[in-house]
Amino acid sequence: MEITTGPAWDASKPPQSQAFFAEHSAHLRDLRRAGHITAGVRYGSKGLLVFSAANIEAVRDLLKPDPSLVHGTFVADVQPLLVFYPGMLGSAPPARPASAP
Secondary structure, eight states: OEEEEOTTOOTTSOGGGSTTHHHHHHHHHHHHHTTOEEEEEEETTEEEEEEOOSSHHHHHHHHTTOHHHHTTSEEEEOOOOOOSSOOSTTSOOOOOOOOOO
């Protein structure tokens, strides 16, 4: 799923000051904790989320409660992801080395 700014985005404000930004972040946090989001990245001015779901409609249903999408702060384009190079999606992140004292 690709997320871009929507018609209600106010270019004069930083992201954290946008309408429904905090609620959007909380919603995504809840989806991550529930195991629905496999990966998330930002590239340029866009965001990309990879969901683990039975189908596109299931992802759309998960997004319906997000007020930033409902009110147009962001727009979501949900598309199927067809992996042709298997890799780290769904794998645990590599362990970080312990910090030196």
